[in-house]
Each structure stands twice: as structure tokens, then as C-alpha cells.
Amino acid sequence: MNQMHKWTATPDEIIEGKTTDVYFLRTVQCLEDDGLDKIKVWAEVTTGGIPRNGKKLVFLGLQDVLNLFIEAKLPVNIYAIKEGTVLPNKDYNGVKIPFLIVEGVYRDFAIYETPMLGFMCFQSGVGTSALRLRIAAKDKTLLSFGNRRMPPAIAPTIDRACYVAGFDGISCVLSAEKLNMSATGTIPHSLIMIEGGIKAAVISFDRNIDPSVTRIALADTFNDERVEVLDALEAIGEKLSGVRLDTPGSRKGNMREIIQEIKWELKLREREDIKIFLSGGLTESSILEFRDIVDGFGIGTYVANSPTIDFAFDIVNIEGKAIAKRGKFAGRKQVGYCESCDIYLCAQFEEEKILCPSCKFEMTKMLEKFIENGELITILPTEKEIQQHIQNQRNNEEEMQ
Numbered sequence: 244m245n246q247m248h249k250w251t252a253t254p255d256e257i258i259e260g261k262t263t264d265v266y267f268l269r270t271v272q273c274l275e276d277d278g279l280d281k282i283k284v285w286a287e288v289t290t291g292g293i294p295r296n297g298k299k300l301v302f303l304g305l306q307d308v309l310n311l312f313i314e315a316k317l318p319v320n321i322y323a324i325k326e327g328t329v330l331p332n333k334d335y336n337g338v339k340i341p342f343l344i345v346e347g348v349y350r351d352f353a354i355y356e357t358p359m360l361g362f363m364c365f366q367s368g369v370g371t372s373a374l375r376l377r378i379a380a381k382d383k384t385l386l387s388f389g390n391r392r393m394p395p396a397i398a399p400t401i402d403r404a405c406y407v408a409g410f411d412g413i414s415c416v417l418s419a420e421k422l423n424m425s426a427t428g429t430i431p432h433s434l435i436m437i438e439g440g441i442k443a444a445v446i447s448f449d450r451n452i453d454p455s456v457t458r459i460a461l462a463d464t465f466n467d468e469r470v471e472v473l474d475a476l477e478a479i480g481e482k483l484s485g486v487r488l489d490t491p492g493s494r495k496g497n498m499r500e501i502i503q504e505i506k507w508e509l510k511l512r513e514r515e516d517i518k519i520f521l522s523g524g525l526t527e528s529s530i531l532e533f534r535d536i537v538d539g540f541g542i543g544t545y546v547a548n549s550p551t552i553d554f555a556f557d558i559v560n561i562e563g564k565a566i567a568k569r570g571k572f573a574g575r576k577q578v579g580y581c582e583s584c585d586i587y588l589c590a591q592f593e594e595e596k597i598l599c600p601s602c603k604f605e606m607t608k609m610l611e612k613f614i615e616n617g618e619l620i621t622i623l624p625t626e627k628e629i630q631q632h633i634q635n636q637r638n639n640e641e642e643m644q
């Protein structure tokens with residue numbers, strides 16, 4: 244085994260069930276000994292709340308869950324809400340909405356509770372923050388810069404969530420390759436330091452880097468931001484298309500005034516076209532604070548280290564009989580949605596029609612069958628299509644938080 248995998252699980256180890264919690268292995272042992280290893284259940288994924296006082300979440304991670312079950316070749320049925328759906332965690336009556344259902348012999352899939360929840364909790368968490376940031380930034384550019392805050396093995400996972408939520412760019416080369424787009428970035432402080440200053444660094448960047456790459460100077464390494472912006476402008480003139488301010492906390496002062504001064508100086512030089520980007524410890528509230536005076540934001544920790552959605556996986560039916568542990572709602576459920584009233588309603592799965600409690604029209608059934616007897620029975624959406632699906636639901640933006 245490659246030593247780089249010493250502390251990360253390989254896909255094979257995940258499929259073999261080695262990332263499960265040990266109590267599932269013991270459960271399987273007991274069920275087998277008691278002759279209960281053929282018992283069929285219906286188990287659902289729900290969550291009791293949404294972090295950061297959110298009202299809606301972005302459901303992500305479904306593709307990885309489906310691929311896990313397909314690779315494991317288990318004869319189960321899986322129903323789920325479409326990946327990228329933006330919805331509350333509870334329905335009109337306060338019933339927890341099932342996001343995903345696994346139907347089959349419990350003994351077969353018990354060990355996958357841990358990895359499947361991991362895929363959904365993490366990705367839905369990042370996607371939910373990313374969409375909130377997208378909404379906060381309005382039409383300003385949003386770049387995902389947070390991979391350095393998480394293990395490199397999951398860099399594409401983080402960037403996928405940011406991309407589908409509507410981020411404009413990502414800096415990680417591998418993520419960009421997988422998403423079939425160009426990676427976006429500026430200049431690191433190290434280049435400026437080794438080249439001996441902002442002027443030498445931007446001149447070198449301009450000489451060496453493909454002309455199709457926009458020239459965005461990092462203007463805060465040794466001197467005042469205004470001085471370094473003007474130095475960069477002097478160095479490469481009309482080729483300079485933007486500046487990034489990554490001012491450290493100890494020097495931040497009044498960031499708004501610093502930006503206003505820079506804009507004034509650029510205006511004096513008839514270069515109001517030069518874009519201003521901010522990065523460094525930004526949050527949703529910093530976006531709200533600066534979105535009127537800058538052109539874009541590089542977001543790192545706040546999105547990569549998003550709070551996870553605490554999804555749980557519970558049996559709600561055993562051999563056709565509704566059952567639930569305390570705090571859960573028993574029985575097989577379908578989720579109805581009325582787009583005109585923006586209402587979700589959990590109903591008996593078998594009900595032919597679900598009617599909207601407000602307008603009385605028939606609701607759309609949200610849980611679709613993706614896997615039948617272990618086989619994928621539909622074509623999974625591309626990331627571009629998931630992005631479009633999220634975009635199409637942004638008519639009720641104020642309801643995310």
C-alpha cells in the first residue's frame with residue numbers, strides 16, 4: 244500500500260466496510276446468530292436541524308452514496324431526493340423529511356451507515372454554506388480557496404460542492420480538471436518575497452504566464468495596500484486587470500477605507516476597470532460588509548470547514564410493519580412538494596396522490612428511485628446539471644437563513 248494512504252481510507256477499504264463503526268459488525272454477528280439476518284427493513288435519512296440558524300439546506304453527496312452501493316453490489320433499493328435540491332429539514336407539519344431511503348436486508352447494508360452519512364453530512368454542509376455565500380455575494384465573483392484547510396484527498400469534494408452552489412472559480416488544479424474548467428488564482432506572497440517585491444513579481448508573472456491568464460496582483464506583502472497597487476500598475480500598466488488584498492488581521496485597520504483610497508487612486512489614473520478582490524478569513528458577514536465596494540472574494544476556511552449537516556439513518560419499517568425509535572416518525576414516507584406554495588409534505592409512501600394542504604393541487608413526489616435491486620436505473624446528473632438545478636431553485640433566496 245502506498246504510504247500516502249496510511250491515514251486515509253482507500254475506496255476498497257470503504258467498500259469492504261472497514262470505515263464502519265465496530266458496533267455494526269457486532270450487530271451483524273448477533274443478527275446472524277439469531278437467524279435475523281434476512282429481515283428486510285426500510286430505513287430513512289433525516290436531520291433534526293440546519294447549522295448557522297439555516298432554514299434550508301442543499302442536499303449533496305448522493306452520487307457518492309449511490310456509487311458505494313453499486314460498487315458493493317448489494318441487492319437493495321434506494322430512493323432519494325435529487326442531488327442539489329434546496330429544502331428545509333422538516334415538512335409543513337414538522338415531520339422530518341426523508342432525504343434518502345434504503346430498502347433491503349438490514350444485515351447486508353448495516354456497515355454502510357457510517358460512510359454513507361459521511362458523504363452526505365459533509366457535502367451537504369459545504370454546499371449549504373456555499374449557497375448562502377453565493378446569495379450574500381449577489382453578482383460578485385466567488386472563488387473557493389479553502390483546500391489548504393482540509394486533507395488534500397477531499398479537495399475535489401469541497402470544490403464540487405462550491406461549484407454546484409454557484410462559485411465562479413476554484414484554485415485547486417485537480418478539482419478544476421475533474422470539473423472540466425480552468426483553475427483560478429493570483430500570486431502567492433512567496434513569489435513576491437523571493438522576487439524581491441511586487442514590481443519584480445508581477446513583471447515576472449507577466450513574462451512567464453500565458454497571456455490568457457488575467458494579471459491579478461497580490462498587493463499587501465511588504466507595504467501599504469495603496470502603495471503596492473500603484474507599484475503593480477506601474478510595473479505592467481494596462482495588462483493589470485485586478486488586485487487582491489489579503490491583509491493580515493494585525494494590519495487590517497479600516498479595510499473599507501483602505502479599499503476606498505485604492506479606488507480613488509485608480510480613478511485618478513483612469514483605471515477604474517481594475518478589479519478588487521478580498522481574501523483572508525472572510526465569512527458570510529464580511530461578504531455582506533464589502534460586497535458593494537469590491538468585485539470578488541476568495542473564501543477559504545469558512546466554506547471548507549463548514550458545519551456538517553447532522554443526518555441520521557433510522558429504521559422506520561421492519562418486514563412491512565411501521566416502527567420508529569423515540570423522536571422519529573414511523574412508516575414508509577414519500578415527500579410531496581408544491582412549487583407554487585413552497586410547501587413540503589410527508590405522506591404515506593403508498594398514497595397515489597399527495598395534495599397540497601394549502602392550494603389542494605397535486606404535489607410533486609420528491610423521492611425518486613435511483614437503485615433497484617443493486618442496479619442504477621437512472622442516469623446521474625452532471626455537476627453542471629446539479630448547478631443548474633440549484634440555480635433554478637433560487638427564487639426564494641431569503642428563505643435559506
Ligand SMILES: [Zn+2]
Nearest residue numbers: 581584599602
Ligand atoms: Zn400548494
